[in-house]
Amino acid sequence: IEDVRVELVYGSYHDVDSSEMAFKIAGSMAIQEACKKAGPVLMEPMMKVEVVVPEEYLGDVMGDINSRRGNIDNMGQRKDAHVLNAVVPLAKMFGYATDLRSITQGRAVFHMEFSNFKEVPNSVKEEIIEKIHGKAS
Structure with a gap:
């Protein structure tokens, strides 16, 4: 959850029924209800990726x-190689170093850093959501 502000405008205390818990x-129930009504959006981290690759593997x-x-x-272009700048979801970058080595016979290098958060596509x-609820295998 990001960018949430909560303000308590009214509350009462009773000697018997009120406790810290x-x-x-x-408060927890109020925040959960507010989040449901706010129309939450699922976001994912996006990474800036720079790949330096020989032309034959471009x-x-x-x-x-x-x-x-x-x-x-x-x-x-940088010397004898091409430089690709892309933005890729972090979830799709796991194993990229190994895959890049395989694709380019070890002749390409890459650098990755956080860029921003972006809304996850519907598909x-x-x-x-299916994975969270245990419906996907």
């Missing part, structure tokens, strides 16, 4: 980035 439970690397739901922002959101 009762207020914590009431097409394969571009295809791999696209298959990971990545968006290639721009391409450039992916449904898969995540």
Whole structure:
């Protein structure tokens, strides 16, 4: 949960029924109800990825980035290699170093850093919800 502000505008205390735990439970229930009504959005971390790749492997690397739901922002040249700059969901980057070595016979390198959070596409959101509820195998 991000960017949430809570303000208590009215409360009462009773010597018998009020306790610290009762207020914590009431606060927790109020926040849960407010989140349901707020229309929450599932977000995922996006990573800036820079890949330096020899020309003969450029097409394969571009295809791999696209298959990971990545968006290639721009391409450039550095000495004898091409430089791809893309934004890719972090969830799709696990195992990328091994895959990149396989695709390029160890001749490409990459750097990755956090970019921002982005709303998860509906098709992916449904898969995540199914996994959480134990419906996916």
